[in-house]
Amino acid sequence: MNTAKSYTATRNACKMCTPLGAALVFHGIEGAIPLLHGSQGCSTYMRRYLISHFKEPVDIASSNFSEETAIFGGGANLKLAIENIIRQYSPGMIGIATTCLSETIGDDVPMILSGMDQGEGRTDLVHVSTPSYTGTHMDGFHHAVRAVTAYCNPLGSRIRHKPKPRKRINLFPGMLSNEDLRHLKEIFEDLDTKLILLPDYSERLEGPSWVEYHAIQKGGTPIRDIRDMSLSDASMELGALLAGLSQKGEKTAGTILKERFDIPLVSPGIPIGVKATDSFFSALEEITLKPVPEKYKRQRGRLIDAYVDGNKYVSKKKAVVYGEEDFVTAMAGFLAEIGIIPVLCASGGRSGLLKQALTQILPQNIRDQVHVHQGMDFTQMEEAAKKLSPDFAIGNSKGYTLSRNLKIPLVRTGFPIHDRVGGARILHIGYRGTQQLFDTIVNTLLGNRQDISTVGYAYM
């Protein structure tokens, strides 16, 4: 594996900041409003960024620090912000994420919150610590999921023993697209199994026009469902990295439920590709005790058939894969499965687990052709990619400059996608999502072959 030149500054980062991930999670909870404790600019920036991908209303409140607040502490601002949000929006939950400003001055948010007289006390106030000088948006995302799960399922909360006609599963999907989340819900419906999916922003961040006005858009995981997580039969967390983190002893939503309530936890990778989706469905079979429905077997069959038909177009092609570490791992696994060599796997994240996760997922025979870089920005990526002559790049819109400079096509997946429509409607997971990715990749390569050909062949 090669060593890329290291730089002090980051040029064109391949990561966003922690509170953004947390704000997204709170949009996946019914009736919740995210509140960033810090400068108002953070809320505005993250709103506009999420909106540019989802093309939907995204509301993020702020405690609007002034210079004075920065000096004397943000307690009063935070309380006032909470009161005003409750008055205007009557939310079920306010998710408070601390920005680098409130983290640097060391505001003790749990203490401020515990000192609040909430009156009727209908609004849950959940705090998640997200200083943007640690980790990436992905860490903010996981930490928010963990904070909400821990808050709603406190240790010692009474375990009710009710007769359970149906199995009930907690699923922590990670940062997937709306279409991915809808697909997961469909799978559980087909398995006739109760699903508690956290977060689920698939409706709230892709709703229809309103017949009547909504202060907070409809959709999201009901808070009462999150409270019932302690009663579920099993939990599932998607993402090879997430699994690695929990193995390292870092707490995740799943490990907290396991520790507190002894709920079994399974942690497959994100189901992209046949192998990963097979493991996902096997794990589902195991925890739901339901056989994989015929529908998915047929999807699998069609996918394998398409692999066979399209192999000639993709075999031994080389790809640059970038984005969140979990996403990169899953995508690289899929590419390798169809004969594409993910010559450069890069992420702005620095969990220290990417290399190991890829080693596990990639077949031995191509591992020495794969260059893995954590903490990498797009400029370094471009330098590294130049030497590897890739055929295409796959990842979010921010790779456009790289693909333009290297004159290779870009297959847009993941987040953020703000130079194409429908970014949130891309299906990446399951046999059906893999099928769509496969078709898109093949067609992109074919299209590129036509574009660069001096003769206009229509029959490829």
Added chain:
Amino acid sequence: MSTTIKDPGTIKPADMDLPDPETIKKELLARYPAKVARKRSNQIIVNQKDEDGAFPEIGANVRTVPGIITQRGCSYAGCKGVILGPTRDIVNITHGPIGCGFYSWLTRRNQTRPPTEADDNFMTYCFSTDMQDKDIVFGGEKKLKAAIQEAYDIFKPKAISIFSTCPVGLIGDDVHAVAREMKEKLGINVFGFSCEGYRGVSQSAGHHIANNGIFTHVVGKNDTIKEADFKINLLGEYNIGGDGFEIDRILAECGISIVSTFSGNSTYDQFANAHTADLNTVMCHRSINYVADMMEIKYGIPWIKINFIGAAATAKSLRKIAQYFDDPKLSKKVEEVIEKEMPEIEMVRDEVKKRCGGKLAMLFVGGSRAHHYQELFKEIGMKTVSAGYEFAHRDDYEGREVIPGIKVDADSRNIEELSVEKDGEKYNPRKTEKEMDTLKTKGFEFKDYKGMMEDMEKGALIIDDVSQYETELLLKLYKPDIYCAGIKEKYAIQKSGIPMKQLHSYDSGGPYAGFRGAVNFYNEIDRMVNSKIWGYLKAPWQISPELSAKYGWE
């Protein structure tokens, strides 16, 4: 002989009874706690002059109440994103954690046109020191220095600037000391901005910090005098969607030469050379009027307010520039250009007006756009029932004569005001006092801006720093035909079935400035307010429920 622009004609008032603005104001305030309601009450004004001809005082440039979801951004956004963002050959380094740099990475759609491929263009780059927790604990100056050195080694730029984010001010990194040190070491211009997000009440503070910085560190550094007859600076034009290119085209046709634009399609050398222009023209009053004032005091360049949004406003602005230079050849050329451009504009305008006339618009955007764009709507017969700025100050609403009476609060006091004096060598009054007086007696107005209220109808509702919550109520109460704001408001408004035009980034459209821009805008608004899509909101079985209960054979 001057071509007069035909009056678009009186529009038959649409069949509408506008709701009483006072009642609307009450409804907007109803859900707020008493203290917040009192504060907001000063920021929501029914437009009406008193007996002395003065407008009511509006609460503007005051801090947003925590928990109110505002349109506003922060000081960093105004400094790095808005003012320095459109400059292509300065390496802009964000000193801070990664988010701020990432989110301001070419998101405003400022366009630029380097003359050749060999010319520097760093606009597609986003440079950040990407501070980590150890930098917060031990300080980030060392990392910043290394980043500047690295940027210099790789790019050899003419200048490097540093933008401070929130934690930088708190941990006490001295970006200005670092800038001075690196400037000396590298021999290129390096300067820093203390634009931490918590300073000031909105991005307006950041504009001020940025412009002060450019004025202090760059303007006046290059004395080369351009060979041209009529040299102006265009201040407060950011070339969103190519607006600046259209203005450049028109000015070039008239024979007017632009020394520098602050800051659309700009370069370091243009800024450095700005003091050699003979007239400053101010487009966005809010973001830059103080620079025009400072250049007048220091270098003797008079300034005028102009507006290139709207065909009539464009023509008027061109004539005003010509009148200033007082050259018959220039005036003749300007009239020729207007005469050549107007027929097509009038044709499209009149056609669009048939479908748009009498419709209602609302504009909540910017520090000047909510005013300027009313011109374009007026030209196609649309009425602006309510408007307000996101980050403007009182003078942008009530006119410049209120400036001496504006209270300076704690937030504004934190933003440095430069004290400027005549430059010993470079001061050169472009017009004698007598010449200035002669122009004034002819009705020519120097440094004059009457503000938004003057141009709005009596009874219009003017709202400063409108919130998401208020926006949604306004839609319900006024049912406008179009609402103009930014991307953050866009989708909530469209969910309510009302078309929404972004006037920050133009929804990937533009240009809307100048003559061709006006045509683009008329067509765009026509497309939006007359779209058939809203008719599909309900499926046929929702419109007439019995349909769903009938089968074909019934």
